[in-house]
Amino acid sequence: MEKKGLRVNGVLRTVIHDPDASLATVLRHQLMLTGTKVSCDTGQCGACSVLVNGKLTLACATKMSRVPDDAAIVTIEGIGQPGALHPIQQAIIANGATQCGFCTPGFVVSTQALLEKNPSPTREDVRTWFTQHHNACRCTGYKQIVDATMDAAAVLRGDMQAEDLDFQMPANGSILGTNYPRPTAIAKVTGTLDYGQDIGLKMPAGTLHLALVQAKVSHANILGVDTSEAEKVPGVAKVITAKDVKGKNRITGLITFPTNKGDGWDRPILCDSKVFQYGDAIAIVAADTPEIARAAA
Ligand code: FES
Ligand code: FES
Incomplete structure (x- = not known):
């Protein structure tokens, strides 16, 4: 076992961990930050993306022995919360870019890393970034995610107002044929939606x-x-x-x-x-x- 201090979302956390454990396991199982999802667990899909000292990192493929002491780690919980959404999360909701939502926290963190590096990406830059950083989505077909990234970039540059992303209810009150946000969207973009593996970590002691x-x-x-x-x-x-x-x-x-x-x-x-x-x-x-x-x- 090793002992490390980690600055997770700005808060110093001391963890005693197996050096062979993955960063994803420590975040999810020990710190209960279950917004970081684990899908493939082999570094292929980007669901577990976090920032380690500002660098986009696949937490499932990063052993704790490679995480420096005093590392600054940003997870989805550190980007935006329900009630205080980041423009990236708002843009994903507005563009219908989260469906099952399992990939979404990883895309939010990856988008954050992209826009810090390149505030004015082209659509091709966005696609290339997600490809190079292994962000995979089985549901959306990616167009909506690229649309959301372009909108988020515009808001962060000041070229668009965040309020422009809010859904406007039609005067007749009908949401048919509109971009009405799916009811689970906020939970999905913030990683607060619990999937089976998250619920499994939160069951009472003694659960088989x-x-x-x-x-x-x-x-x-x-x-x-x-x-x-x-x-x-x-x-x-x-x-x-x-x-x-x-x-x-x-x-x-x-x-x-x-x-x-x-x-x-x-x-x-x-x-x-x-x-x-x-x-x-x-x-x-x-x-x-x-x-x-x-x-x-
Ligand atoms: S869960 Fe880490 S890359 Fe797929
Ligand atoms: S929304 Fe389902 S995998 Fe991306």
């Missing part, structure tokens, strides 16, 4: 952790599921299989394909007799820690 057993083949008939070895692992509370699923153990889905001949209730929640595709869920291990659950799975 789950890990999936997933198929490693694309098709198979299941002759049986032997849970005995996993159940012997110390710390494992239960291995859940199809037998434990109440009801018909089926979800609908393929009914939407015109070629589907069934009634739609054709895919199991947990595989019972067949594996349909690589990654299908076969069992769930519940254990005292995520590490034990993953090891037993």
Whole structure:
């Protein structure tokens, strides 16, 4: 273990950490700054972007041993909060540039770094920056994010008023066909929306952790599921299989394909007799820690 002082969003925080732990883990698990999201956890997607001594940094791919003592770290929480949004966050809301929102805190931090370096980027500069800094978005198609970045830059230069980004309710009161902000937008642009991994960190002590057993083949008939070895692992509370699923153990889905001949209730929640595709869920291990659950799975 090592001890470090970090100036996180302007506040000195002392952390005792595993030098091999990632900066993202320390921010999220120890300092509970869950606005920094972790998606790929391998330095590919930019969801975990933070500033370390002013440099845009992928927190998931940065070991604590590489974070200097007394480093100044800015996370999404240090850029803007609900009720005190930064123009970048306002522009993202105004342009509909957050959908699921998982990538959004990373884009906000990355945009902040871009506009500090280049206050008047072209659209091409913006695209190049996000490409070079690994900011990926699966939802928006990027145009809205580029639009938002251009608007935020204009506000920060003083070429546009932040109020111009506010939604104006039409005189007839109808939001149909307008840019009415999605209700969750503020939580998404500030990182205050809790996703599954965030809720997992905020559960009461003693809450069990789950890990999936997933198929490693694309098709198979299941002759049986032997849970005995996993159940012997110390710390494992239960291995859940199809037998434990109440009801018909089926979800609908393929009914939407015109070629589907069934009634739609054709895919199991947990595989019972067949594996349909690589990654299908076969069992769930519940254990005292995520590490034990993953090891037993
Ligand atoms: S979570 Fe860090 S780059 Fe994807
Ligand atoms: S808004 Fe969903 S990944 Fe970007």
